[in-house]
Amino acid sequence: MLSGLLLHCEGNLLTITGTDLDLAIRVELEVIGIADGSTVVPARLATDIVRSLEPGALTLDTNEDRVDIAAARSHFGIRAYPPMEFPTVSAVGAPTTQLGTQALAEGLRQVVRASSSDDARPLLTGVLLTNYGDTVRMVATDSYRLALRDLAGSSVLAAERDILVPARALAELQRLTTAAGAGDDASVGVASSANEIAFTTANVTISTRLLEGTYPDYRQLIPESYPNQLVVGKESLLAAVRRVRLLVRDNTTPVRLSMRAGGVDLAVKSQDGDASETVDGDYTGEDITIAFNPSYLIDGIDAVLSDEVLIESTDASRPATVRSAEQADFRYLLMPVRVA
Amino acid sequence: MAERPRFGGDEPTICHVDMDAFFASVEVLDHPELKGKPVIVGGTGSRGVVAACTYEARRFGVRSAMAMTRAKQLCPDAIVMPGRFARYQELSALVHEAFHEVTDLVESIGLDEAFLDVAPAIRRLGPPVEIAQGLRRSIWDKTKLVSSVGIGRTKMLAKLASREAKPKATARGVERGRGVVRIAPEDELAFLHPMEIRALWGIGPQTAEKFYAVGIRTVGELASLDAPTIERLVGRSMGPHLLAMANGEDTRVVVPSRELKSIGQEQTFAQDLAEVASVLPYLTEQAERVAHQLRSKGLRARTTTIKVRFSDFTDLTRSSTTEVGIDTGPAIIAVATGLLEKVELRGGIRLFGISCSGFATHDANQLSLFDTNAPSEAATLQETWEPVSGAVDAIRERFGADALSVASHLGRSGTVDALRPERWGPTAPEEST
Numbered sequence: 179m180l181s182g183l184l185l186h187c188e189g190n191l192l193t194i195t196g197t198d199l200d201l202a203i204r205v206e207l208e209v210i211g212i213a214d215g216s217t218v219v220p221a222r223l224a225t226d227i228v229r230s231l232e233p234g235a236l237t238l239d240t241n242e243d244r245v246d247i248a249a250a251r252s253h254f255g256i257r258a259y260p261p262m263e264f265p266t267v268s269a270v271g272a273p274t275t276q277l278g279t280q281a282l283a284e285g286l287r288q289v290v291r292a293s294s295s296d297d298a299r300p301l302l303t304g305v306l307l308t309n310y311g312d313t314v315r316m317v318a319t320d321s322y323r324l325a326l327r328d329l330a331g332s333s334v335l336a337a338e339r340d341i342l343v344p345a346r347a348l349a350e351l352q353r354l355t356t357a358a359g360a361g362d363d364a365s366v367g368v369a370s371s372a373n374e375i376a377f378t379t380a381n382v383t384i385s386t387r388l389l390e391g392t393y394p395d396y397r398q399l400i401p402e403s404y405p406n407q408l409v410v411g412k413e414s415l416l417a418a419v420r421r422v423r424l425l426v427r428d429n430t431t432p433v434r435l436s437m438r439a440g441g442v443d444l445a446v447k448s449q450d451g452d453a454s455e456t457v458d459g460d461y462t463g464e465d466i467t468i469a470f471n472p473s474y475l476i477d478g479i480d481a482v483l484s485d486e487v488l489i490e491s492t493d494a495s496r497p498a499t500v501r502s503a504e505q506a507d508f509r510y511l512l513m514p515v516r517v518a
Numbered sequence: 519m520a521e522r523p524r525f526g527g528d529e530p531t532i533c534h535v536d537m538d539a540f541f542a543s544v545e546v547l548d549h550p551e552l553k554g555k556p557v558i559v560g561g562t563g564s565r566g567v568v569a570a571c572t573y574e575a576r577r578f579g580v581r582s583a584m585a586m587t588r589a590k591q592l593c594p595d596a597i598v599m600p601g602r603f604a605r606y607q608e609l610s611a612l613v614h615e616a617f618h619e620v621t622d623l624v625e626s627i628g629l630d631e632a633f634l635d636v637a638p639a640i641r642r643l644g645p646p647v648e649i650a651q652g653l654r655r656s657i658w659d660k661t662k663l664v665s666s667v668g669i670g671r672t673k674m675l676a677k678l679a680s681r682e683a684k685p686k687a688t689a690r691g692v693e694r695g696r697g698v699v700r701i702a703p704e705d706e707l708a709f710l711h712p713m714e715i716r717a718l719w720g721i722g723p724q725t726a727e728k729f730y731a732v733g734i735r736t737v738g739e740l741a742s743l744d745a746p747t748i749e750r751l752v753g754r755s756m757g758p759h760l761l762a763m764a765n766g767e768d769t770r771v772v773v774p775s776r777e778l779k780s781i782g783q784e785q786t787f788a789q790d791l792a793e794v795a796s797v798l799p800y801l802t803e804q805a806e807r808v809a810h811q812l813r814s815k816g817l818r819a820r821t822t823t824i825k826v827r828f829s830d831f832t833d834l835t836r837s838s839t840t841e842v843g844i845d846t847g848p849a850i851i852a853v854a855t856g857l858l859e860k861v862e863l864r865g866g867i868r869l870f871g872i873s874c875s876g877f878a879t880h881d882a883n884q885l886s887l888f889d890t891n892a893p894s895e896a897a898t899l900q901e902t903w904e905p906v907s908g909a910v911d912a913i914r915e916r917f918g919a920d921a922l923s924v925a926s927h928l929g930r931s932g933t934v935d936a937l938r939p940e941r942w943g944p945t946a947p948e949e950s951t
Contacts, residue, residue, distance in 0.1 A: 181832070296838050296839050297836040297837060298838035298839075298853070298856055298857060300860075319887060321886045322884055322886060322887065394888060399887050399888075430820075430884075471884055495885060497887060513886060513887050515883065515885065516883045516884075516885055517883075
């Protein structure tokens with residue numbers, strides 16, 4: 179049943195629901211309803227069929243264990259399943275919070291990437307949503323890096339507690355909000371219950387089970403101050419790290435950043451050879467060399483939204499921060515790689 | 519297997535390069551005071567096993583896979599050292615560098631052994647014998663370690679030739695090896711036929727017994743049998759293959775080792791299983807095999823993935839990354855069991871598999887934000903079992919895959935057949951690139 183889509187037509191409203199029990203996505207479409215009814219169709223097949231049809235209107239007609247899809251001169255009759263067997267997707271309730279779509283899309287892009295994909299550490303596969311002052315703060319970490327974004331101007335989460343949302347659901351939400359490309363005033367409604375959360379845009383609702391457990395105390399991980407500060411152009415640093423990364427074939431070869439007055443020297447040495455590059459910038463602090471996983475570093479730089487990146491560091495074995503030189507609402511904390 | 523167009527006509531171009539007593543030689547290299555002494559690398563505990571030994575130790579009858587207590591009886595003066603995998607891997611990388619300077623047709627067999635087809639290099643570097651001598655020199659220059667090279671028209675002949683090229687340890691002393699031995703096409707049968715049938719690939723102790731029972735002991739005697747007779751003895755799939763090899767034929771070409779992305783095992787059950795306890799024996803067996811594969815390729819994996827197929831044929835995968843690369847059964851078992859325990863099995867599963875990926879080849883260590891001083895269970899197990907695993911491999915190499923097994927697998931018959939997807943040994947590991 180989980181590979182099926184529930185189609186439900188009531189009046190002129192067609193609701194399409196898909197779920198894997200943890201995550202459910204519901205889309206509402208205005209249609210010309212001829213008769214009310216429900217059916218479950220195989221998702222992949224139905225999608226392939228509809229996508230391949232000539233542009234224009236299509237008719238859906240359900241009969242017990244069969245659905246007929248017709249458009250122009252094409253006609254498909256495919257096997258359907260009884261809607262009774264489709265898992266119930268509970269309704270979380272009306273949204274209690276509104277988040278600006280654009281800021282949310284931005285924040286998701288910046289934060290979701292830092293979450294873990296390691297199923298053995300379930301808490302870290304989630305993104306923490308928490309009230310921070312009068313903003314909503316999103317936090318994700320895979321224990322090697324941590325991304326944090328405050329959504330200013332968003333109304334505060336109604337719940338008085340932290341919410342841990344599976345990153346997988348937020349990746350879907352990210353796709354949805356990015357695709358929406360909405361105007362400044364569009365917003366996403368958030369509703370949550372004890373164990374679920376739902377995000378609603380104009381016609382799509384993504385609901386997911388919450389992760390249970392206590393998220394690690396991220397606040398104590400963030401250093402209060404850093405002795406070393408490097409400011410460089412975001413695009414030139416990003417391009418340089420991407421270039422030297424060409425020599426990295428496994429995930430364990432680090433890129434070394436040697437920071438000194440006037441900029442930073444990048445170096446990679448792998449079994450395929452070596453690469454080095456220099457990026458000009460402003461540096462205050464002691465001359466130091468710190469090694470990072472190049473992919474993690476790229477994730478951080480790429481998430482910064484301004485033209486200049488500020489890299490703050492202490493030494494070769496303590497976390498560094500990548501953030502915008504101008505804005506303080508995003509931080510990307512990154513642990514170095516210790517090299518022998 | 520597809521025939522590759524040959525460059526050298528009938529000129530034998532397949533080289534088998536084998537490092538002489540690799541682990542033990544590395545220890546002597548790093549501890550020059552041990553030179554000329556009997557050195558044994560292996561488990562140092564009371565139940566340890568010999569993983570490798572110098573030729574000086576072989577003079578006393580010490581062999582790899584032998585119990586350490588026995589080895590010490592034979593050679594009480596032997597210096598016993600635990601293995602240092604990272605160091606062997608480092609030198610192995612240099613050895614492989616030397617291989618690739620000759621040709622890209624390198625089929626690597628573990629850390630210290632490889633087949634090279636040097637046909638494409640003849641125009642550039644001269645006849646195979648010269649190439650082999652150059653290769654031995656280049657390996658020496660890079661590592662100060664000695665290797666032996668066998669050259670033959672087929673992989674089997676090359677492998678047997680490299681054995682001929684090695685130093686010989688007798689009670690009187692260690693005889694220097696010839697270094698390079700080439701089997702000319704016209705000498706093949708004279709070289710092969712006097713050998714004991716166990717020299718042929720695919721003839722293990724059990725198959726050998728079948729031939730001994732009918733009085734066949736040498737390759738030449740086997741070659742004189744007709745095809746139906748051999749097939750009656752060893753079956754239809756193996757018979758023609760053995761006969762061809764006994765006549766020096768072997769169509770397998772050198773397959774350049776691909777860059778592996780993952781190594782895995784999976785198995786469909788006769789009946790759906792619905793409990794962790796009933797999946798565990800399969801999990802354990804698969805983990806051991808994957809671990810063995812990893813070790814034989816000199817790889818350590820940081821990511822372990824399990825795959826479960828439910829009775830409705832939907833698949834689910836779950837993976838976990840450890841802070842260190844792992845290549846021992848117990849470490850993989852710990853990670854895979856942890857993942858399996860989080861899967862809802864009540865509906866029944868029909869297939870279970872394990873694969874390992876994310877091969878770590880560098881010692882760089884990504885630090886964690888959370889100051890987790892305590893290593894994970896997998897890391898601890900890896901550390902515990904690492905020294906023993908080389909010995910496990912040596913025993914399996916010598917006495918067959920069944921010689922050692924996890925105790926919980928042993929049935930009343932003392933075998934693990936029930937878990938085997940195939941009676942004739944493990945299925946080929948699934949490797950994906």
